[in-house]
Amino acid sequence: MANSGLRERKKAKTRETILREAFRLFREQGYHATTTEQIAEAAEIAPSTFFRYFPTKEDLVTLDSFPPIVEALAIQPPELDPLGALRAAFATAFTSLSDEQINAGRDREVFAATVPDLIAANLRKSPRIIGEISRILADRTGRAPDDPELRNIIGAAFGVVAMVWIQWARDDTMDAPAEVDNALAHLQSGLKV
Structure with a gap:
């Protein structure tokens, strides 16, 4: 049991290191100019290890699930x-994330909101x-x-969250978890101005 916990912590640390180094390289060189080999080298892992965590470079930036x-x-x-x-x-989800994970989320959003290929990839993956x-x-x-009323609620909620993400990508001083809560509270109030 203890080994399992240690193994999971090591996996989480490796994943965070890969993300941190990838986004550092993306900022320095640009998304398209950065290779998976460069990311693996910066994270001090083998390229094959990179692919165990992320099947493609695109998967660093896109979300097909948000556990x-x-x-x-x-x-x-x-x-x-x-x-x-x-x-x-x-x-609850934001509370479960470390500051490093939240910062990695912001890094991801910067590229997800500004690189056309990644905008399209996120749209393709969002149905999951x-x-x-x-x-x-x-x-x-x-x-x-597929109830229309549930669809509308989910669409409205994820729409305001997406707007916060886009703003967060442009403003690194924003407290995104607080702004998401404010946006959803405003939605709950009926979007009164």
Whole structure:
């Protein structure tokens, strides 16, 4: 059991090192000019190790899943409505992340919001996470995962979160977790101005 915990911590540290070095190189050289071999060398790992963590360079920057939000949504109290559960899940997910993980998220967003290939890749991958969220909210509400009202709630929530991400990519002083919560609170209030 102790070895399993140590192994998982080492994997997490290796993953964070790969991300940190990749984004450092992306900032210095640009996304397209940086190779996976350069990233592996900077992270002091073999190229084959890089590919065990990230199948492609694109996978450093794109998300086809966000386990913290999915796991956090699954444990929210049943009395919360779908939007309240999503807001609480985002807060819980951010709390579970280290400062280094949050900073890596910002680094990812800078490139995800500014490199056209990555914008398209994230759009291609977003149905997976939206599908996971839809299934959880459908189970919570007794509705079908493709229920139009659930679709609208998820779309609105992820829309305001995406707008925060875009702003965060341009403003490194922003407290993104707090702004996400503020944005979702505003959405819950009916978007009153």
